[in-house]
Amino acid sequence: MLSRPPGIEDVFPDRVAIRDGITSTARDAFRLAGYREIIIPVIEFTEVFARGIGDDTDIVSKEMFTFEDRGGRSLTLRPEGTASVVRAYVENGDYNRLSTCKFFYTGPMFRAERPQRGRLRQFNQFGAECFGSGDPWYDCEVIAMMDSIARRVGIRDHEVLINSIGCPACRANFIAELRSYYSGKTGALCRDCGARLERNPLRLLDCKEESCRDLKGDAPRITDYLCEGCRDHHDALKRHLAAARVAYTEDHLLVRGLDYYTRTTFEFVSSALGGQNAFAAGGRYDNLVELFGGRPTPAVGFAAGIERMELLIDGSEAPPRGGDVYLVHSGGPALERAQELCIFLRDRGISADLEPSTTGFRAQFKKADREGARVALVIGEDELASSTCTMKNLKSGEQDTVPFDAVHDRVLAILRQGYNPE
């Protein structure tokens, strides 16, 4: 039997309904805040990600699906969205001349990781990016948007963690301090952290090894080493978040794995997710546009993992929506009449279905019930002879004889009852 590749899912209708709910909620929230949708390519030159995400990150060094085109150029299936949005922004002169520019995107991302709960090789994200202002008001805006989306799709008990990792200047001071704190304690560090101390000391702070965890208690805090500008920015963000009524927790151990972040970093986490506890994350990246060859342009954004959000939503909240009408017939000329009526109703926006093979009325009613239809229209010998059909309200059980030319109005009357509960 043919099968799908590992870490890649088929999504059947019940889950598509849940996913549609999440993405349409996100789209609404973005549009209300003035963010407009951008559609970015699924495939980019590998260089876009190598430069944007960082050569040293795990994503670039070992988790990308990369291949060569016929001309020998290296292409990669996008592992995230920000690098592409920045590339598109810099490449398009019309947009990068605007003072502030707000985009959102949604779609599949690809990472060649080992699959587990909440981690797929093909997964979906939505995200937003705001270019052109370094004002912490926008840091607050993207966090508040994500918080609103999470609450509106029914995610409860999540936490919003925030931190600042400063700018390159003050971060260098902090890293020097961090190095000297850990340099006398290398014996107590795990093997991975020995290497981290050299290559990327910030990551020492989110190691989960018990021995390393113990050392963090007395480690220097990055927020104590921020320069005046970064400190003011962080304080202003906290004031804005309080005014926006976003409940947040400061986490000075929150650092990002991607190279492009400056100042604000944040993460939405839920303990219900297990090992992969973050379902959205982002931050400020004031130097990335310049790194891509654009004019220096501050920016802030985030991305959310849609499958991880699905894990946090109670599936019972999305009952499958049944059809409106099911046609029950006795075959032959009655089937032809039922087919006529079926198409007539569909043309008028009423969903209708029938069973073409001739089975008993009992079986057809059973099917109507299973498929969640609200109205059954019966066309048998009697109805054919009198140009009527028997209309049954499947919810109340009431039944009535209706002439053909009144079917549309009478069906509508029943369907509308659902919208006016007494």
Add this chain to the structure above:
RNA sequence: GUGGCUGUAGUUCAAUGGUAGAGCCCUGGAUUGUGGAUCCAGUCGUUGCGGGUUCGAAUCCCGUCAGCCACCCCA
């Protein structure tokens, strides 16, 4: 990339090394033109795949593939 657990019907799961089963689902009937509840009957299998041990393997051993979980990392 590392480690652990699990692979049996469409699905959820049983089965001391000795006849592969049950619930749900599905189909039909009780009810010849009326669903949901109940009862009855029926269909459904290369026990993931390949080897080995054995008189005999779903069961034990080896390999392999897949899935899940954790680490790593990340959304």
